[in-house]
Amino acid sequence: xxxxxxxxxxxxxxxxxxxxxxxxxxxxxxxxxxxxxxxxxxxxxxxxxxxxxxxxxxxxxxxxxxxxxxxxxxxxxxxxxxxxxxxxxxxxxxxxxxxxxxxxxxxxxxxxxxxxxxxxxxxxxxxxxxxxxxxxxxxxxxxxxxxxxxxxx
Numbered sequence: 001x002x003x004x005x006x007x008x009x010x011x012x013x014x015x016x017x018x019x020x021x022x023x024x025x026x027x028x029x030x031x032x033x034x035x036x037x038x039x040x041x042x043x044x045x046x047x048x049x050x051x052x053x054x055x056x057x058x059x060x061x062x063x064x065x066x067x068x069x070x071x072x073x074x075x076x077x078x079x080x081x082x083x084x085x086x087x088x089x090x091x092x093x094x095x096x097x098x099x100x101x102x103x104x105x106x107x108x109x110x111x112x113x114x115x116x117x118x119x120x121x122x123x124x125x126x127x128x129x130x131x132x133x134x135x136x137x138x139x140x141x142x143x144x145x146x147x148x149x150x151x152x153x
Contacts, residue, residue: 054095077101092116094135108133109148 031051038058046066054074062077066086074095082098084105094115104124108131115135122142129148 072096082106087111087113 029049030047032047032055033051034054035052036056037060038056039060041061042057042065043061044064045062046068047070048066048068049070050067051071052067052075053071055072056076057080058076058078060077060080062080062082062085064084065082067090068086069089070087070091072087072090073093075092076097078097078099078101080098080101082101082103085103086107088107089110090108090112092111092113094117096113096116098121099117099119100121101118102122103118103126104122105126106123107127109127110130112132113136114132115137116133117137118141119137120140120142121138123146124142125145125147126143127147131148
């Protein structure tokens with residue numbers, strides 16, 4: 001981490017380039033494709049409307065993070081603490097991985113997660129209203145108290 005303030009966090013990627021993670025929704029639309037956020041504390045940050053395709057969030061602390069409308073295709077959230085995260089309207093694919101992630105109280109309303117992997121994911125009380133999870137992999141996932149109808153189409 002290079003610097004931080006209440007609303008933004010400047011980080012270094014492996015190549016030494018800096019990039020901004022913001023909690024300011026007015027700054028949406030940034031490109032974080034392929035960035036490495038593994039094991040970072042991203043609590044309450046916002047990736048609203050951003051491109052985080054192929055980004056690595058493995059083992060990150062991401063409680064309450066917004067991925068509202070974000071492109072999460074091929075992004076990896078393995079063992080990520082995403083309790084209360086919003087994936088409302090987000091778009092993933094068969095390369096999006098949520099294996100062993102804590103997604104309790106997460107909001108996937110209207111999300112398109114066709115073929116995404118949720119192996120052993122904790123989805124207790126997650127909101128799945130209108131989510132398209134056709135061909136998604138939920139083996140050993142915990143879906144107790146999940147809310148809403150799931151669109152399989």
